[in-house]
Amino acid sequence: MSSSISGIFDLLTSKMSYLNQKQGVIAENVANVDTPGYKQLELKAFSFSDALKKASGSMAVTNPKHIVPASMAGMNAQTTPSKDTEVLPSGNTVDIEQQMAEVSKTSVEYQTMTAVYRKMANLFRVALKGGNS
Numbered sequence: 001m002s003s004s005i006s007g008i009f010d011l012l013t014s015k016m017s018y019l020n021q022k023q024g025v026i027a028e029n030v031a032n033v034d035t036p037g038y039k040q041l042e043l044k045a046f047s048f049s050d051a052l053k054k055a056s057g058s059m060a061v062t063n064p065k066h067i068v069p070a071s072m073a074g075m076n077a078q079t080t081p082s083k084d085t086e087v088l089p090s091g092n093t094v095d096i097e098q099q100m101a102e103v104s105k106t107s108v109e110y111q112t113m114t115a116v117y118r119k120m121a122n123l124f125r126v127a128l129k130g131g132n133s
Contacts, residue, residue, distance in 0.1 A: 012116060016110060019046075021043060023103070026099050030094070033099075036090040038093070040085050042079065044078045
């Protein structure tokens with residue numbers, strides 16, 4: 001039972017880590033909107049099944065002083081040049097309007113994951129207290 005609860009928290013944490021990385025890629029794209037030859041980047045899509053496989057791996061941190069491998073610290077998704085953007089005369093492919101839409105979408109997704117995480121933590125807290133306030 002506790003491992004399934006831990007797994008849920010791990011999945012939520014992985015998704016939030018991915019969304020943080022995505023915001024970083026978007027910020028890099030926006031920062032380079034006027035850089036000649038810059039190719040807009042995008043992050044490989046998050047996959048809950050991949051995150052679940054990583055979360056259920058055989059490695060475990062048994063001591064808080066252990067170094068956590070990168071594979072356990074989040075999705076560490078790969079960036080790739082975006083294929084669906086128009087190339088400007090300067091060679092730049094950043095579509096600022098599309099990037100702003102991605103910022104909004106990513107923000108809403110992160111807020112949703114945070115709300116789910118908080119609800120799960122509150123349910124866990126209630127279960128530990130036995131339902132008495």
